[in-house]
Amino acid sequence: MWITFAFLLTLCLTVYFYFRHRYRYWKNRNIPFIVPKLIVGNIVEIFMGKYSPAKYVAHLCNEREGPYVGFFILHKPYLAIKDPGIIKRILVRDFQKFPDKIFINDKSIDPTFSNSLLSLGNAQWRTVRTRLSRIFSPAKVKAMQVYTERCAKSLRLYIDGQLNERLNLKDLTTRFSTEVVFSCVFGVNSNCFKEKQSMCNDYAHKIFPKAYVGLFKGFSYIFLPQLVKIFKYQFFDPTACDFFQNVFSDTIKHREISGVRRNDLVDILIDIKNQSGSLDNNALLAQAIAFLGVGHETISAIISLTIYELCINQDIQNRIREEIETVVGEDDVTSHTIDNLKFLNMVVCESLRKYPVIPFIQRKCVEDYFIPETGAVLERGTSIIIPTHWLHYNPEFFNDPYKYNPDRFNGDTSIPIDPFVYLPFSTGPRACLGRRFALMSIKVCLIYLIRAFKIERDAATKGQLNFGAAHALDPKEGIPVRFQRIEQSYAGTLNKH
Secondary structure (H helix, E strand, O other), rough: OOOHHHHHHHHHHHHHHHHHOOOOOOHOOOEEEEHHHHHOOOHHHHHHOOOHHHHHHHHHHOOOOOOOEEEEEEEEEEEOOOHHHHHHEEEEEEHHHHOOOOOOOOOOOOHHHHHHOOOHHHHHHHHHHHOOOOOOOHHHHHHHHHHHHHHHHHHHHHHHHOOOOOEHHHHHHHHHHHHHHHHHHOOOOOOOOOOOOHHHHHHHOOOOHHHHHHHHHHHHHHHHHHHHHHOOOOOOEEEEEHHOOOOOOOOHHHHHHHOOOOOOHHHHHHHHHHHHHOOOOOHHHHHHHHHHHHHHHHHHHHHHHHHHHHHHHHHHHHHHHHHHHHHOOOOOOHHHHHHHOOOHHHHHHHHHHHHHOOOOEEEOOOOOOEOOOOOOOEEEOOOEEHHHHHOOOOOOOOOOOOOOOHHOOOOOOOOOOOOOOOOOOOOOOOOOOHHHHHHHHHHHHHHHHHHEEEEEEOOOOOOOOOOOOOOOOOOOOEEEEEEEEEEHHHHHHHHHO
C-alpha cells in the first residue's frame, strides 16, 4: 500500500513539476502569454463549447497587448501573431522558414488527407502545387465560366419551380457548389438539380466533418495529434472518400480509354500520373477529393451568407441589382462584365471579411527564427497561429467590424486595407490555390440570382445566425428565405438563355 502511495505521489509530483517547467516557456522568452491551467493548458473553454477554436484564439489575442500572445494546448506552446508586419514575414518574406502547416501528417492513419495539398509538407507540397496550379490559371478559370453559368441557370430554374416557398438557402447553394465543382473541375454531372437526393451532393457535404465531430477532429488534427495517433481516426469522412475515389477512378479510366480531354483537373491528374512516378493513385485521388471538399464548402458558404446579408440589407441588394442591370443588362455574363461589377466585388469582399472561410492560418517554424521587430527568437518547431478572425473583427483595422459594410472596400486610399490584415484566402506561396475559381463561381451565382429574383428573409430566419462551436460556416438552423420573381428582368434572361 505504501509503495503504491509513494509511486502515485512521485508520479503526481513529476507531472506537476514537468508542467510547471513547460508553462514557463513563454515567460522565459519574455513573450506575453495567457496563464494556463495545469495539464490542460488553455483549452477548457473550447471543450466546454463556449468558443470555437478561431473565436477562442481571438479572445486570447484581446487579453494581451503586443505583437503576439503565447498560449498552451496541454504542454505544447503556441504563438498567435497579431502584428501585420510579422505576419508578412511569416507568410511571404521569410516563407522558407515557415513552409509547413501544423496538421498531423500520417499516411498510415489518413492517406487521403495526408496526401492532399492541405496537409503535405514543404518538399512534396511544392511538387504537387506546381503541377496543379495550371488548372486555376486565368485562362482556365475564364473557360470554366461557361460551365459555371450553366449551373447558375439550373439553380435559377430550380428556384423558379418553388417561388414564394420557404427554401433553405444553404441547401440551394450546396447543390450549386457541388454541381459547379463536379462540372468545371472533374467534368462529371452530379445531377444536383434533377434529383432531390443527389448522392454526389450528399457525399460532398460529408467530406468535411460537421458539428461537434468536426470541432473535435479539426481541433485534434492541429492541436492534439496525440489523440489522432492513439485512436487513428480519419479527418475526411471515410465513406465519402470511398465514394469519390470510385467516381474519380472511373472518370480517369474513361478519359484514358476515350482520349477525350477537357483540360480540367482530371486531365492534369492523368498527365501527372503519366509523367511522374513520384505520386501514386492514392496521392492523385487525394487532390481531387480535397479540391471537391474545399471548393464545395467555400463557395456554398459565401454565397449563402452573402444572400443572408442582402436579405437583411435590402438597400445593398437593390444597389447590386441596379449595377447588374446597368453593366450586364440582359446580355451574357462575361469575365469583362464581372470585372466591371465593382460594387458586387465589394460585397463579396465584405462577406469574406465578416465570414472568413479560413478563420485562422497555421504554420510551423522549421528552423530557429529571429524576429527583427521585437528581438524575439522562435525555436525550430514552434507552432504559429495567425488569427484571421481576430484581424477581420479588430476595430483598429476595420471600423465598426460587426456591421456589414461593403463600402469599406471602395478603394478609398485614405483608409487603405492592409493585405496582411485582410486574409480571406491566406496569402503567399501557400495561399488558396482555387481562389480565382471560387470568386468567379460566387459572383456568377449572385449575378444570376439577384437579377432574376428579389430575395427576402422568411419569418423563421433569425437576425443573428448561430454557428455554434463548429469550424464550418454552417448555421445550425439553416437560412430559410423566399424568392420572388422580378418579372421584367427574369423574362428577358429566361427568353435569352
